[in-house]
Amino acid sequence: MDSRSRSCRESRGVAVLLAAATLLIVAGGARAQHRSGGYAFRLFWAAPEGDARSLVRGPRGRLWAGCGDGTVRVLEDRSGDGKADYVQTFASRVWSPHGISFRIRGTALDVFVAHTTTRYGGASRITRFVDTDKDDRFDEAYTVISHMPPGAHQTNNLAIDPTGKWLWFSQGATADKSPGGGALVGKVAPDARDVPWGDPRIQIVANGLRNAWGLAFHPNGALFATDNTRDDLGDATPPDELNLIRAGRHYGFPDVAGIPPKGHPSEPPVGLLGVHGSANGLAFDDGHLMSGSRHQVFIAEWGSWTGSPGLTAGTRIVRAQLHRDARGRWHFEAHDLIRNCGRPLDVAIGRDGALYFTVQTSAPGWTEGVWRGAPASGVTVRLEGQPRPGCKIEVAVRAPGHEGSRYRLSLRDEKTESSVRTGTLAGALGRATGTIQIPGDSVGRRLRVVCQVLHPETGAIVATAPELVVTVF
Ligand SMILES: [Ca+2]
Ligand SMILES: [Ca+2]
Ligand SMILES: [Ca+2]
Numbered sequence: 001m002d003s004r005s006r007s008c009r010e011s012r013g014v015a016v017l018l019a020a021a022t023l024l025i026v027a028g029g030a031r032a033q034h035r036s037g038g039y040a041f042r043l044f045w046a047a048p049e050g051d052a053r054s055l056v057r058g059p060r061g062r063l064w065a066g067c068g069d070g071t072v073r074v075l076e077d078r079s080g081d082g083k084a085d086y087v088q089t090f091a092s093r094v095w096s097p098h099g100i101s102f103r104i105r106g107t108a109l110d111v112f113v114a115h116t117t118t119r120y121g122g123a124s125r126i127t128r129f130v131d132t133d134k135d136d137r138f139d140e141a142y143t144v145i146s147h148m149p150p151g152a153h154q155t156n157n158l159a160i161d162p163t164g165k166w167l168w169f170s171q172g173a174t175a176d177k178s179p180g181g182g183a184l185v186g187k188v189a190p191d192a193r194d195v196p197w198g199d200p201r202i203q204i205v206a207n208g209l210r211n212a213w214g215l216a217f218h219p220n221g222a223l224f225a226t227d228n229t230r231d232d233l234g235d236a237t238p239p240d241e242l243n244l245i246r247a248g249r250h251y252g253f254p255d256v257a258g259i260p261p262k263g264h265p266s267e268p269p270v271g272l273l274g275v276h277g278s279a280n281g282l283a284f285d286d287g288h289l290m291s292g293s294r295h296q297v298f299i300a301e302w303g304s305w306t307g308s309p310g311l312t313a314g315t316r317i318v319r320a321q322l323h324r325d326a327r328g329r330w331h332f333e334a335h336d337l338i339r340n341c342g343r344p345l346d347v348a349i350g351r352d353g354a355l356y357f358t359v360q361t362s363a364p365g366w367t368e369g370v371w372r373g374a375p376a377s378g379v380t381v382r383l384e385g386q387p388r389p390g391c392k393i394e395v396a397v398r399a400p401g402h403e404g405s406r407y408r409l410s411l412r413d414e415k416t417e418s419s420v421r422t423g424t425l426a427g428a429l430g431r432a433t434g435t436i437q438i439p440g441d442s443v444g445r446r447l448r449v450v451c452q453v454l455h456p457e458t459g460a461i462v463a464t465a466p467e468l469v470v471t472v473f
Contacts, residue, residue, distance in 0.1 A: 034365065036338035037319070038291075038466025040376040044356060045075050045084035046369040052358035054157070054346050055281065055370060056100050057288075059109060061351025064090070065358065065370055066097030072113055072129075074136045075370060077352070082372055088136040091129050095119045098213070099126075099158035099169065103190055108132045110190065112144065112167055114155040123197075124148035124155035126169060128190070145188055147197045149174045149181035157215035157281070159223070160190065168205070170212035170225055177230060178254050183209055185225060185245050208251035208266060209243065214282035214346070218322075219294060226279040226299060227269070229257035231306065240279035241269035242299070242320075242332060271320060271332030274313035278302035281346030281358075284322075290353030290398075291380035291466050295387075297322045298337070300344040300357055315340055317347060317357055317373075323386055323473050331473045333446075338373070342366035353380075379465040381409075381451045387470045390440040399430035399453050402463065406454040409434045411447045425453070442472040 034041040045052075050068030058064045063075040063084075070093050076086040090111065099114030111129045116122050126145045129138035144167065148155045153172020160167055166187040174180025181197070185206045188195060195201050214226035223245040229238045230253070238257030252266035260266045273279040278301055285296040296319060303314030320334035343361035350356050355373040362368045378401065384394040397407050402425050409421045419436040426432060436449065451465040 034338065034341070035376055037336070038376055038464070039337065039355070039373040041338060041341070041371050041373040042082060043367055044077070044082065044370045044372040045087065046367050051360040051368045052345075052370055053096070053360055054098050054100050055348045055356060055358045056102075056346075057348050057350060058100075058102050058111075059104055063348060063350060063356060063370065064100050064111075066094070066100055066113065066115075068096075068360070070095045070097070070115075070119065072097050072100065072111070082354075082374070084370070090131070090136055091138050091141075094127070096121070096154060098154060098156045099215070101158035101160045101167065103160050103164060107134070109134070111138065112158050112160070112190065114158050114169060116150075116154055121150060121154070123150045124171070126155065126158065126167070126188075142193050144190070144192055145169075145195045145197065145202060149197060151180050151182070152176045153182065153211045156211070156213045157225075159215050159217055161187075161223070162217060162221050165189070168215060168223065170209065170215045172211035172213070173253065177232070179207070183207060183211075183253050185209060185212060185215065185223075205247050206245050206249050206251060206267075208249075208253045210253040210257075212243070213278075213280040214299065215245075216282050216284060218284050219286045224270075224282065224284075224297075226273070226282055227251065227253070227257075228278045228280065228302075230254065231276070233257075235276070237275060239275050240273040240277050240301070242271035242273060242279070242282070242297070242322075243267070243269050244330060270330040271322070271334065273299065273318065273334065274301050274316075276304045276306070277314035277316075278304070279318075280344075281348075283347040283349050283355075285349065288349045288351065288353055289355065289382075291375050291382060292468065293383035293470075295321055295323050295383075295470075298347045298349075298355060298357075299334070300347050302343050302345055302360070315343060315363070317341065317344055317355075319469075321469070321471060323471075325473045326388075331471070333469075333471045335469060341371070342368070375466050377453075377463040377465065379451065379453055379463045381449060381465045381468060383449065383468060383470070387438050387442075387447075387472050389438055389442050389472055391438050392435050393438060395434045395436055395449065395451070397425065397430075397432040397434060397451055397465070399425050399432075399463065399465075400428075402430040402453045403427060405430070405456050405462070406459070407432055407434070408452045408454055409436060410450050411436055411438070412450055413445055413447055422454075438472055444471065444473075446471050
């Protein structure tokens with residue numbers, strides 16, 4: 001997202017696989033609920049003053065939100081009703097907190113925050129806040145990097161790497177059409193203090209990223225970043241990007257966005273997103289999500305800011321497959337999980353297995369704050385393993401409240417249904433494990449994993465899990 005706000009339009013590079021018709025239900029005239037893709041979305045926490053921006057699952061599985069009123073807050077649902085009832089302000093006067101990352105250090109918790117130094121912008125800074133007494137309020141604060149370049153974009157997401165040795169950050173371009181002093185991904189030692197911008201203790205890892213707002217480690221240790229690409233090239237181009245960050249590479253900005261022309265030395269993206277969609281926060285399914293697979297990534301598209309009537313993409317949460325094939329190449333295929341959901345900026349997967357996202361700017365039925373999405377029927381499927389042609393994949397089914405009922409599992413494409421399996425849901429949570437067979441001729445085909453719960457006597461379908469779309473590579 002640009003500091004000013006931003007824009008987008010429909011992507012030709014994004015395959016819309018699910019008809020994500022969104023249904024707005026107003027229950028009792030009060031609590032808005034939206035349904036899309038087999039999910040029900042409800043407000044988890046309404047940001048009381050201003051918007052909600054960054055969102056991340058922290059230690060002990062709780063959600064941390066960086067908000068437009070300059071606060072970093074801890075959000076928790078202790079009663080289990082899907083709404084936050086514990087809200088603690090961890091730090092305030094932390095303007096535009098677009099990046100939050102954590103390190104547990106003995107009994108202390110380090111919370112790294114990337115933020116601007118004034119309410120209305122200015123230079124960015126990375127601060128390490130320390131909570132020494134576990135009361136969710138910081139007790140000490142140390143500047144890690146100061147005087148990060150101000151301009152069209154700011155310092156964005158932060159990520160501590162799996163080794164804990166480096167704190168990675170993304171710094172947006174300081175000018176809209178040229179890097180200025182930014183457009184990069186860098187790293188610094190987490191214990192560094194008062195490092196001024198330009199100091200050799202800051203290592204610049206990759207360049208040519210206009211505004212890599214989302215930055216996150218894949219569960220396999222690889223670092224990925226979204227990039228929201230150039231404006232003012234018309235409504236049809238360029239697409240936004242998901243990039244695998246590799247040391248020493250240049251990712252194209254300002255000369256190239258999307259797939260580089262043949263022979264161009266810049267690094268191509270692993271995935272294309274909505275044209276002017278403002279691809280921002282991302283979250284990998286690391287196994288915590290209730291229904292899904294470890295080969296999924298969720299991305300928030302904030303949408304276009306220019307107001308051009310030709311720009312209609314974005315303002316959606318994208319659910320994408322991200323697979324690495326046997327030759328080490330990454331494949332990416334995206335579809336809408338939900339559209340027209342205000343201005344979503346960041347996504348996170350909660351410890352309860354629900355998908356959470358921030359809405360920075362409201363829209364009809366969408367309050368600014370944090371929203372929670374969970375399978376509408378309560379029935380879930382999780383794929384274990386990567387779908388490859390000819391292989392068998394284990395599917396874990398959970399159908400609380402349907403114990404003793406039958407389930408029916410199958411693979412479908414537009415015309416055919418295969419690998420039909422049935423069984424009985426056992427135990428208090430209605431658990432079962434089924435196996436589906438991926439057809440040998442399925443490379444490039446989009447398949448849907450469909451799981452239905454059947455009435456024990458009539459055989460009628462009484463509940464359906466969110467469909468899982470897989471494309472076999
Ligand atoms: Ca609650
Ligand atoms: Ca404290
Ligand atoms: Ca690029």
